[in-house]
Amino acid sequence: MEKFNLLDPLAAIDPTMLSYQEWCDVGMALKHEGYSVNDWDSWSRSDAGRYHEGECERKWNTFKGTNTPVTGATITQMAKNNGWQPHGSNPDGNEFIGWNDSFVTSIDKDYKIINPDYIGGQAIKEPTAWNPAQQIIDYLKSLFDMGEVIRFVNDAWYDDNNDKWKPGNGVYTQTAGTIIEKLQKSNGDIGAVMGDPEPNAGAWICVNPLDGKGTKNNNVTDYRYVLVESDTMELEKQNELLRKLELPIATLSYSGSRSLHAVVKVDAANLPQYQERVDHLYKILEKNGLRVDKQNKNPARLTRLPGFQRGEKKQFLIATNLGQDSWDDWKDYIEDMNDNLPEMENMSDLFDKPIILAPELISGVLRQGHKMLIAGPSKAGKSFALIQLAIAIAEGWKWFNFQCQRGRVLYVNLELDERSAKKRFVEIYNTLGRGHEHVSNIDVWNLRGKTSPMDKLAPKLIRRAEKAEYKAVIIDPIYKVLTGDENNAHDMSLFVNQFDLIATELKCSVIYAHHHSKGAQGGKASMDRSSGSGVFARDPDAILDLIELPVEEPRYDQRENEAICSVYQSAIKHFNSTYEIPLDDTFSLKQMSHHLLAALSGLPNSKQILKQINERKNAAVTAIRQATAWRLSGTLREFPKFAPVNAWFQYPIHVLDDSLQDIKIDDDQKTKWKKGTQKANQSKSEKAQQELEEAFNVLSVDGGPIEVNQIADYLEVKRNTVYTRVKKNKKFIIEDGMIRKTNSNDN
Template sequence: MSNLNLLELLDYIDPTQLTYQEWIDVGFALKSENYTASDWDDWSKRDNTRYRPGECFKKWTSFEGSGITGATITKMAKDNGWTSPRNTESHELDWNDEISLDEDYKIIDKNWIEGKEIIEPVNWNPVREITRYLETLFQSTEHVGYVTETYEIIDDKTGDKIYKPTSGASDRTAGQLIEALNKCDGDIGAVLGDYKEEAGAWIRFNPLDGKGVKNDNVSDYRYTLVESDNMDIEKQNAIMRELELPIAILVHSGKRSIHAIVKVDAGNYEEYRKRVDYLYNVCKKNGLNVDNQNRNPSRLSRLPGIVRNGKKQFIIDTHIGKSDWDEWHEWIEDLNDDLPDMECLEDFYDNLPELAPPLIEGLLRQGHKMLMAGPSKAGKSFALIELAIAIAEGAKWLNWKCTQGHVLYVNLELDRASALHRFKDVYAGLGLQPRNIRNIDIWNLRGKSVPMDKLAPKLIRRAHKKGYIAVIIDPIYKVLTGDENSADQMAHFTNQFDKIATELGSSVIYCHHHSKGTQGGKKSMDRASGSGVFARDPDALIDLVELDITDDLIKQQEGSVATTLYANAIQKTNYDYFDEHVGLDDQQSVSQMNTHAKRVLTAKQLEQVENEITNAIQSIRMRSAWRVEGTLREYPKFEPVNMWFQYPVHKVDETGFLKDIKPEGDTPPWKKNFDKKKTPAESKQERKVALETAFDACGIEEKITVKAMAEYMGIAEKTVRNRIKEHGGFWVADGEVGRK
């Protein structure tokens, strides 16, 4: 088992809600994790009805070899709202971890808030106190649970006598109790039963069904209890009021805490649990350490109008804060959304703000986000290093001119030495002089990376005032938090890039991998692995897809390089011979150019040119061909850029050799085996599958249109409409397509 403190987890488990076997399982689990029988006994005392002194110690000796571990307690605690703490410095999130920010929902600072005085009532009327409580929380026909009877136990640690409540009664309605109280002439014991002043009395704040007092007997999940007994009582009062908690009634416990009965207005138990978790979370973020044992809807609270050890249990106030849960929840969310005010277009139409200047001309503006996607062998990291160098030097990156400025490269994958060597190798491969390398900062985080929601604030803090116009993060899988196929979790993940861009005023550029399989038949925005958020989030999506270079094309290139090198050597040595004897047909033949070279060149010159040809052919065989496509938000769509990746750099194909070559897997799935002869039924089924495939593929867009499906399928829009009509499972309206 981990180093979790299981005794803290037991605060989330109410023994009164467990079956006998579940109670026994907790004992087994504690013993297997080397806790003591006293630990089990202390926790078991919370079950006022079933607890028997000494029973835990008797059973403890027989607990051997059950196989039950602390994981049982962890599971029970999680089921009751406990969440696992994280190491904020180095813990990488598990798929099931909650993603949250420490500052979320923090409204007040308890260290700067003054306590609010609580005044004990002078003209105290116990009957009126109880009646007011019942009238505030219950309808007249609802059953009320209350407890006046207690039993005694001895605290093992202090030796003090402790009074514990029994399960109490729940057989009368609020109306019946109020009627009886009004007739009792001040003798509340005649109505509720006599109570010990040393103990006080209790009441359940949610209505019951009249058949019992457990969670299952709660008839309306209307309220929850907020109590904190480890801070100054006047400070508790002040924080509850500052938080505008929708408190129905606030009661002094007669000791060191106040009981706030808070409106949660839940429709069922599941919603009740979620709302209480949310409420407790807000309270804790604002310095009110709420007692987790009070989560249960059938929980007992202190009954006003009762004396406890000479101290009054009394009503402090009613109907405090927001009027109901919805109003309070909306207020809390509004305080934490950090959203700008709405603006009227008329105010700015003739005086529009300046657009952000370009970072990469025709591609990306400063302060915006760009995603580069591609398969593992595309050299994405090299391309991003090339981009960092281009920004630092104010040079071209592939086909696009870059604005010169200071750039941060966040290296998450390479060791420090490899990263530094790679930058120098790329400079050399590009043929650029490192005149402005002072513009490049590298943050080497291999082995030290943390989840993105933790890295972002650290990056912002360190990069503040550095003046970066671009931050490049490579690669994102190292800091990915959550399931990449979850739109909700990936939206939270990519929001961290917005925070970096906003706080630093710099562009954020990051790379991601393709999903498995060939990608040529897909649109550029469909190729990145995981949720469609990756396609929709960036302002520019640059996608790399490999081109299918056949052996014949490679041989053609090898021949072209060989003939060119022979021609250059012959021209340099004897231009007159070249001009007179080497025809255009000869220049297309390696064997003919070799013959001419042997006639003109010396043995040493011939050896030198043949070594150059061998090296060039080796380079051709080692390089790969790629096509750069993209989806842009701020600029018009660009023509695909074809390039070669020859370690360690990419170079644009200026010859046009790659222009007509198709990407790997360019044939869509629905077109495969199209040339095979099919029956009419098979053809109809194929058209159906093709239509459904196109519809699903275009689903990355906010709206699926006839035009988009036609582009995907490579057919006319009219044909798409005819196939939709034939299919019968889709509808078309104003060019938009939907599934029936």
């Protein structure tokens, strides 16, 4: 049996997204499975920000193997988590993936740029001075480096069933440079260099360089080009359409029959990327009226070689280097041409008809299709609040006293395991005590351990949810899918743009939570409390902020007495329903204690009943003492500011309490926050150096050198940050990617 090629799933793993330990695990797995350090090094090079020459080899030599080795299964699992599927199977594992299958995972846009009905055609000019050798030389120079092995075919056989000539194996062991040199010395006799072809068949050439060992896809050494061919449109129209689409065409040739052959640059790094790009390209071509031959998706595909006769017609080179310079340039061009931006609208009819706004999903707070951020510190119960909101939307209930419109909601669970998430929904439903008539309106997408950055997750979410007609998508928590630097405005703008994409494509609201920045929050405006870039304060249509209220002991004592009185009253009603309690006494713990004893006196097992009631009382007291008080305020784009809402977070729900309105945030907190910030800034540099020394001491063995990446991962900072800190610390020095302590000889 042929050995499974680990380099296939490895190509689907982005090293820039891995931690240092995960990067090492890949290396250990490759070594265990018999691969070379060059395989690891070649893959690692795509992480330009962290790659250093020789680092892989140094680390490779430290992998000695253990009783519990890291195996190739680690690589395949990483790849599967990134969406990779084994070649030869679909997600169900039982269907071969062919060259005609789709690999596109992005949103399928319209991408229609040209109307073929308005293509008149552009004439094709056959060379006036026919020089077959020069045709071949120009063609090879346009496509290949001189040292690359190519495959050309001029031996052919006739297929009676299909009434056409088909290529044989040809020659696949010579370099482009060798052929060019021989042709330049041939005096125009191409047959002496490449052999004389069957006159009616013409000749072919492989669109990509090979390894000289065969002609299959796995012999391709660089996934650089794909063949675009169509014989369903007039040649002149093909010529015009291919040019107007600005395709990055390396060579455009006439096949000697009904089609032009465009060798298009796709510049793929690996086979999966090649397949995805080719599929994307072909779809765009078809949307613009060119029905391409999909058999040409094969990277080892043959195309017609200019310079040869095919029956009565010549195969000749029409042009080289047309359109955009590269695949990336062409992709940007296509996106710009198909940006899905709306047309500019004239306001002449502004007052002619009423303006109908999007319906209110959360009354007075959020419209359907808009975005909402809930911010708060840890232990504020943000996740519980989001689940309570999901339930309120599903059932059409109130949430923090705001009425929600009933509809379907998707809760994207990134943190809890599946059973814990279900249990949390059950607990909140049961605590609310209103039934669960419309629980079927809730979908949960459990992604713990399977998350990917938001720019990768958004298209997958949209594809799965496009027919569900959700009114809201709740994403919890966002730190699991955060891309880029939280404090970088550009990075965060790109990040939150993914929420716009979801809202626009699904026509639903996007709701998510974010944490507060460090330090006191009382002196800040609600929109300024979120951690990271100010983008989080500007992007959402609604920002709801939770801040903890300072609760003094007398208030807890009062709530405790009320809770005990409630337990006693409930017990009296249950065990002695005829016993009457004066209304004024229901608020007095002393009186309720007397009433409880009186109501239970004479009942059988009264002592056992009192023991049960005491257990309930203790549980109620514990819940009161564990509860925290919170104030919800808002910054709204579409609605007027609402009065702050006060609530206790009493596991697992937030319970409204208007009596908390009299609690004021200390007026001095603003001053305290400013002073704390100033002090933090003054000691920031000193703290950074202490952290550096601590990391070195923890990771170093006997004070020996440590790799920069290890320090960076330990401190959870970027590699460049470690270099900056070392420059400011005379105790350390960096050489060849290793940090070591300085000594007297370094001065």
